[in-house]
Amino acid sequence: MTLRLTVATSQWRAHQRSLIADVPGAVPVAKGNGYGFGLDVLAVEASKLRTDALAVGIAQEVATVRAAGWNRDVVVLNPWRPGDTAATDLLADPRVITMVSRASDLESIQHSHPHARVQLEIQTSMHRHGMLGSDLPLDLGTLQFEGWSIHLPSEGSLKEATALASMALSCRRGAIWMSHLSVADYRVLRTSVGVQTRMRIGTRLWLGAPSALETTATVLDVHRISRGERLGYHQTKAPRDGFIVIVSGGTAHGIALAAPVPQRSLRQRGVTVAEGLMAAAGRTLSPFTIAGRKRPFAEPPHMHSSMLWMTGAEPGVEVGDEIPVTCRMTTTSFDEVILT
Numbered sequence: 001m002t003l004r005l006t007v008a009t010s011q012w013r014a015h016q017r018s019l020i021a022d023v024p025g026a027v028p029v030a031k032g033n034g035y036g037f038g039l040d041v042l043a044v045e046a047s048k049l050r051t052d053a054l055a056v057g058i059a060q061e062v063a064t065v066r067a068a069g070w071n072r073d074v075v076v077l078n079p080w081r082p083g084d085t086a087a088t089d090l091l092a093d094p095r096v097i098t099m100v101s102r103a104s105d106l107e108s109i110q111h112s113h114p115h116a117r118v119q120l121e122i123q124t125s126m127h128r129h130g131m132l133g134s135d136l137p138l139d140l141g142t143l144q145f146e147g148w149s150i151h152l153p154s155e156g157s158l159k160e161a162t163a164l165a166s167m168a169l170s171c172r173r174g175a176i177w178m179s180h181l182s183v184a185d186y187r188v189l190r191t192s193v194g195v196q197t198r199m200r201i202g203t204r205l206w207l208g209a210p211s212a213l214e215t216t217a218t219v220l221d222v223h224r225i226s227r228g229e230r231l232g233y234h235q236t237k238a239p240r241d242g243f244i245v246i247v248s249g250g251t252a253h254g255i256a257l258a259a260p261v262p263q264r265s266l267r268q269r270g271v272t273v274a275e276g277l278m279a280a281a282g283r284t285l286s287p288f289t290i291a292g293r294k295r296p297f298a299e300p301p302h303m304h305s306s307m308l309w310m311t312g313a314e315p316g317v318e319v320g321d322e323i324p325v326t327c328r329m330t331t332t333s334f335d336e337v338i339l340t
């Protein structure tokens, strides 16, 4: 029983190579579930690209990408904090660059690891991590300064990037490491700042050629069911005659009743209301497609499989069929990733 990601490798790699060629100073990001591919797969892919550094999310991920064969520099994106022993151990590693986002952390690191390689994070309109202009200037002592990090919101603005970069550079010259600028804006920034620039890219690199990726589930069982018959863990009654189709893919894979989405548009709110009404009627649309349509869950997903509801005289599928499933790639862990 398999939830599978099938990758058209030559198309996927062609996209990676063309994006990297378009973005001088690109730094691939491989973190978390490896954008659905797994960190090991991404470490191997990144090794084939012309880049001297790979960014991971947290200290624990460094060992994973190295075990998969990555042997160049690694940047740990989540900023160092006191008490994080895994991150502290890496301060002594000459191939690791540590992110520092608070003046007090910089002081601690200076005392414990005076020759660590550090990048300093500037706070942006994201307001996640980072230092403010009022925290500058900073005394770096003997630390090896690798540059400034500016992590913008999605579709970040060139104006904000330029203002923050010039504020940082007035404190100290060094490379500017960006994320979330358009390629065109990044190129403008690159020529205007007068220092080396780097751009971290994850989603656009790994998921930017969606037609190269196919996500499928396997039909594990099909049962005829009569109206009023009870089914599932929750023993709900079947609303009419039809079929229950059991497919691979459940909570362990990150298959949820509904993936959360940002609700900025009126249309999106409308979709949520419609989904709510459906759920109130006991039918939540699943991400699984049978005979060209997304089918409702018969009940919430189980650990490794899901029960779907099919009305009609024929189920339209049989055991062993592969059916399309829509996956949110940053929350799905596939049983198999096939590079064809």
Ligand SMILES: *Cc1c(COP(=O)(O)O)cnc(C)c1O
Residues within 6 Å of the ligand: 029, 031, 077, 151, 178, 179, 180, 200, 201, 202, 203, 204
């Ligand atoms: C995750 C992350 C990125 C990459 O983000 P994508 O949207 O996947 O390209 C870049 N910079 C930082 C600091 C991150 O945490």
